[in-house]
Amino acid sequence: MLYVRGRSVAWVPPLLLLVTIAVIDYHTTGEFRIVSWIVLVPGIAAAICGVWGTAVFAALSIVTFTTVDNAWPHEFQTGLPDFILVAVGGVLATLACTVRVRGERRALHMRNVADTVRRTVLRPLPPFWGGLEHAGVYLAADAGARVGGDFYDIQPGPYGTRVLVGDVQGKGLGAVETAAALLGTFREAGFHEPELAVVAERLEERMLRHRGYTAALGRAEGDRFATAVLLGFPADRPATAGPRPVRSHAWRPGTAGPGTAGPGTAGPGTVEAVVFGHEPPLAVGPGGVRPLPVTGGLPLGLRELDPAPVRVYRLPLAADETLLVVTDGVTEARDAAGTFYPLAEDVARAVAQDARTVEPARLAVVVRDGTLRHSGGRLDDDTTVFAVRRTGGPRANTSKGEVH
Incomplete structure (x- = not known):
């Protein structure tokens, strides 16, 4: 499901979510801000993308958060606490993706070993x-x-x-x-x-x-x-x-x-x-x-x-x-x-x-x-x-x- 004509499209879901959150936040009132939800983007990327892809989305999330939040008047900005939340979420998502990829590689290696044993027997x-x-x-x-x-x-x-x-x-x-x-x-x-x-x-x-x-x-x-x-x-x-x-x-x-x-x-x-x-x-x-x-x-x-x-x-x-x-x-x-x-x-x-x-x-x-x-x-x-x-x-x- 994450490949089209042999090319990976795993980057599409987190990118769509990133754009959607930024657009919705920009068109809402100051009393209802959802820009901090952008922390979900690197989390989703960690589940379906590679380590470098997740790191890129973590960086994009920080940049997008800063840009969208600073576009609002000072009294409506979410400020430093949510910035820290997005930054820490991106770092943790990248680490989690690293663990997932290593586990997948190990599982693939064990599968190859099992296939070799099966071809022998x-x-x-x-x-x-x-x-x-x-x-x-x-x-x-x-x-x-x-x-x-x-x-x-x-x-x-x-x-x-x-x-x-x-x-x-x-x-x-x-x-x-x-x-x-x-x-x-x-x-x-x-x-x-x-x-x-x-x-x-x-x-x-x-x-x-x-x-x-x-x-x-x-x-x-x-x-x-x-x-x-x-x-x-x-x-x-x-x-x-x-x-x-x-x-x-x-x-x-x-x-x-x-x-x-x-x-x-x-x-x-x-x-x-x-x-x-x-x-x-x-x-x-x-x-x-x-x-x-x-x-x-x-x-x-x-x-x-x-x-x-x-x-x-x-x-x-x-x-x-x-x-x-x-x-x-x-x-x-x-x-x-x-x-x-x-x-x-x-x-x-x-x-x-x-x-x-x-x-x-x-x-x-x-x-x-x-x-x-x-x-x-x-x-x-x-x-x-x-x-x-x-x-x-x-x-x-x-x-x-x-x-x-």
Whole structure:
């Protein structure tokens, strides 16, 4: 509001007030003088102008006061007391403006730091990356923090493209630090490891090591853990390639649940999934919405409660289906009556109204808007919406010498 065509007009309000007070005082009777109100001018300038602008208006106020007051006969002049009031008001306004500007600069610096942290944890991703089309929405519960414990990333590699979406338990910088540690491990293991189960094991190990590190520093963060969904989109393999052994479970339509998959069944029409105590992804297609039939394992960091091997699920995924993964900021969003947000029903209704909703960008916006509408804009937890599907195009940057 204080800029017109890129130029600041913050000086206009105090200048108009200065002129208005001077004109009104000049045209009133001697019994009703308002020239001392000119002390308001530097006060308003202090709120919207810079330090030098405020100092200029403080000086103009003194000059205008002296000129207008001396234009009256001696018996109607307000005299020295009001002159002192205007002068002291200008000095105090300039000092107050100095404090305000320093605070704004500090706040801007902290915002830049927060933005740098956010770009480190949630690095910008090309819209088409590693043969996947994706869209992500992140809303921090603390708008001032701009980043929290939710995280997501995509890592292309020679064995396919891996996707990680998760939520670190707790809030604050400790949660952000944990998310950064997990993402660093994912970017390395997701590129170099042939099997998704090994990537999952590396994430678990990293979580335990990070907890040991924070404990050695004497930071009382308790038994911090993280829920997550790890997805693998296998690379297209030549028909002559031998089977690739995977410790996995598969599900086929018409069966009661996951079973043991035979080797070599991975391909363009499948997706591999590991769930660490997280809500299972939703497969959203023109025909409707279905949850992937995977049972959630324990969150990262709680493996000692169940030392069984990591379970990798290999599931069919149609070419026109988009996988939707959300954190508990979405699933636990409540309205005024305490009702949870009906995610699957809302998405199914949107797809029925417009089949283009299955596109990742549209789907992420639908879920974001639905969550904010349902909760009345009040977010009690960090909120992440991530939608991803295959593009069928060539993969980007998957040569075995690069890590992105």
